Amino acid sequence: xxxxxxxxxxxxxxxxxxxxxxxxxxxxxxxxxxxxxxxxxxxxxxxxxxxxxxxxxxxxxxxxxxxxxxxxxxxxxxxxxxxxxxxxxxxxx
Amino acid sequence: xxxxxxxxxxxxxxxxxxxxxxxxxxxxxxxxxxxxxxxxxxxxxxxxxxxxxxxxxxxxxxxxxxxxxxxxxxxxxxxxxxxxxxxxxxxxxxxxxxxxxxxxxxxxxxxxxxxxxxxxxxxxxxxxxxxxxxxxxxxxxxxxxxxxxxxxxxxxxxxxxxxxxxxxxxxxxxxxxxxxxxxxxxxxxxxxxxxxxxxxxxxxxxxxxxxxxxxxxxxxxxxxxxxxxxxxxxxxxxxxxxxxxxxxxxxxxxxxxxxxxxxxxxxxxxxxxxxxxxxxxxxxxxxxxxxxxxxxxxxxxxxxxxx
Numbered sequence: 001x002x003x004x005x006x007x008x009x010x011x012x013x014x015x016x017x018x019x020x021x022x023x024x025x026x027x028x029x030x031x032x033x034x035x036x037x038x039x040x041x042x043x044x045x046x047x048x049x050x051x052x053x054x055x056x057x058x059x060x061x062x063x064x065x066x067x068x069x070x071x072x073x074x075x076x077x078x079x080x081x082x083x084x085x086x087x088x089x090x091x092x093x
Numbered sequence: 094x095x096x097x098x099x100x101x102x103x104x105x106x107x108x109x110x111x112x113x114x115x116x117x118x119x120x121x122x123x124x125x126x127x128x129x130x131x132x133x134x135x136x137x138x139x140x141x142x143x144x145x146x147x148x149x150x151x152x153x154x155x156x157x158x159x160x161x162x163x164x165x166x167x168x169x170x171x172x173x174x175x176x177x178x179x180x181x182x183x184x185x186x187x188x189x190x191x192x193x194x195x196x197x198x199x200x201x202x203x204x205x206x207x208x209x210x211x212x213x214x215x216x217x218x219x220x221x222x223x224x225x226x227x228x229x230x231x232x233x234x235x236x237x238x239x240x241x242x243x244x245x246x247x248x249x250x251x252x253x254x255x256x257x258x259x260x261x262x263x264x265x266x267x268x269x270x271x272x273x274x275x276x277x278x279x280x281x282x283x284x285x286x287x288x289x290x291x292x293x294x295x296x297x298x299x300x301x302x303x304x305x306x307x308x309x310x311x312x313x314x315x316x317x318x319x320x321x322x323x324x325x326x327x328x329x330x331x332x333x334x335x336x337x338x339x340x341x342x343x344x345x346x347x348x349x350x351x352x353x354x355x356x357x358x359x360x361x362x363x364x365x366x367x368x369x370x371x372x373x374x375x376x377x378x379x380x381x382x383x384x385x386x387x388x389x390x391x392x393x394x395x396x397x398x399x400x
Contacts, residue, residue, distance in 0.1 A: 004171070025173050028294060035287060036173040039180050 007033040008058060009041055010051040019051050027052075128276070131194035133268040139333050144267065145200035146229065146326045147336050149219070150373055151258075151273075152192030153230035156220055157381065158251060159185035160388050161238055170241055177287060181248070184280040188273055193219045195269045203227075212399050213392070221392035225375075225382045232372040233316035235381040242295055242302065243309030249288035250313050253349050254320045256281040257342035266334040289353045296357030307359055314362040321346075324373040 004026040010019035022041050027033035033052040042050065061069055073079070135144065162182035169175035197204045197215030204215045205222040213221070233251055238244045259281055262274035295306035321343040323331070330336030354361065370376040392398070 026171065027173065032290060032294070035290070036177065038283075039177040040173055043176075043180060 004028050006055040007037070007052045008055050009033075009037040010053075011037070011041055011047040012049040013046055014048055019049065024055060030054075128191045128269060128272045129194075131191050131269045132198050135199060136266040136333070136335055139330065139335055141200045142202075143326050143329050144335065145196040145203050147330050148192045148196035148199060148270070149203065150229040150324070150326070151270075152189045152196060152219075153228045154234045154251075154255070155185040155192065156189035157228065157230045157384070158234040158248075159183070159189060160384060161234070161236075162244075162248075164238055165244065174241075178244075181284050181287065184277075184284070188277050188280070189220070190216055191269065191273050195267075195273075207396050211397050213396065217392070217400075221389045222396070225377050225385055227375060228372070228377060228381060228385075229375060230372050230377075230381075231316060231319055232367065232378055232381075233313060233320060235372070235377060235384065236312070236316070237380050239309055239312060240305055242306035243312055245288050245291045245295065246306060246309035247313040248284060249292050249353060250310075250317065250320070250350070252281050252285035252288055253346050253353075254339070254342070256285050257346045257349075258337045258339060260345075261337045261342065264334075265336070270335065285349075289356075292353055293357045296359050306357075307362075310359065311362045311364045314364050315367040318366045319371045319373075322371060324371070327373075 006024055007027055007030075008024050009022050011022045012019045025033065025036050025040055027036045030052065034050055037050045037052050038047075041047065135141065159182045162178050162185070165178045166175060169178055193216035194214075197219060201215070204218050207213055207218055207222065211218075233247060236247065239247075256278060259274040259277045263271050263278065265271040265274065292306060292310075295302040297303070321339045323338050323340050327336050327338055331338040331341075351361075372381075392400075
């Protein structure tokens with residue numbers, strides 16, 4: 001039997017604002033992938049929305065490129081918004 | 094359902110997003126069971142015995158097929174399908190639990206007597222201590238699973254029929270029946286969708302998958318007419334606005350099945366219907382006796398056991 005393609009699954013939680021990657025699964029086609037994702041990843045009342053995408057449709061950064069990609073941001077502490085104080089009377093920041 | 098409270102204002106940037114509760118964790122919250130216990134007042138003017146019998150009919154269908162589907166656990170064609178079938182089995186088990194509880198409330202005399210001091214609740218006594226002659230499920234539910242194609246064909250037929258019944262049962266004069274139906278239509282809509290998709294996939298797949306799913310449909314179809322033949326209890330309670338007459342949903346279910354079969358390029362099976370009296374009368378195939386022997390053996394060996 002030919003192996004079913006692999007899908008990556010993203011679920012948006014009840015009060016979450018964005019879809020979060022929760023895992024992967026095999027499915028015969030896109031529609032069945034959504035259903036399998038419902039069965040495998042939202043059994044415990046977690047989700048309100050599901051995205052699936054075939055894993056081979058994802059372009060990822062390569063581990064070989066780790067240093068050129070990510071090392072340069074490691075010493076730029078000034079990019080973090082930690083150098084000012086939030087006034088006590090300003091909510092929702 | 095508990096109302097969702099507004100998130101409190103806090104100093105944390107992220108807490109506001111999640112309402113400060115546990116809602117953002119991997120497990121869900123807000124579980125509720127508005128149907129427990131199943132002791133709402135009975136509708137007036139109906140026979141308690143008839144209501145109990147009807148609850149057993151719908152409850153036993155769910156209990157027996159749930160057990161059949163559970164037999165796939167660890168054996169399904171794929172991990173994902175394994176979990177899907179177990180989910181469906183659990184949905185049906187939940188329906189059975191409420192319906193058997195309701196049967197015991199309507200007519201306590203249907204519950205088997207257990208030794209004094211037994212902690213077994215009424216719905217469990219009904220599930221694990223009744224003999225096959227006291228089960229009122231249709232024979233479609235009890236048939237052995239066969240292969241995956243046969244399981245899918247049976248589930249397609251069962252879920253299509255039960256969804257049509259539950260769709261109308263939401264208007265039942267009995268508060269528990271209408272509540273079970275309102276919850277169940279969402280579950281059954283998924284079961285039917287799952288079975289229909291798999292039916293079409295197998296029917297349009299390889300010659301072998303097509304041969305198998307159509308052979309499975311022929312097997313399931315032998316119990317087709319029984320599903321739509323009303324038992325006197327169903328007719329009596331349907332007249333009182335409590336039950337649904339299965340004869341009245343045949344056209345609706347037939348239209349749905351026709352669509353699915355057409356999508357799979359399959360014809361209505363031309364197989365003879367199973368003979369004998371229907372499961373609603375308590376007459377069953379030996380497949381049910383064997384299944385109950387296995388399902389009930391542990392509970393019966395320990396009638397005072399606490400689970």
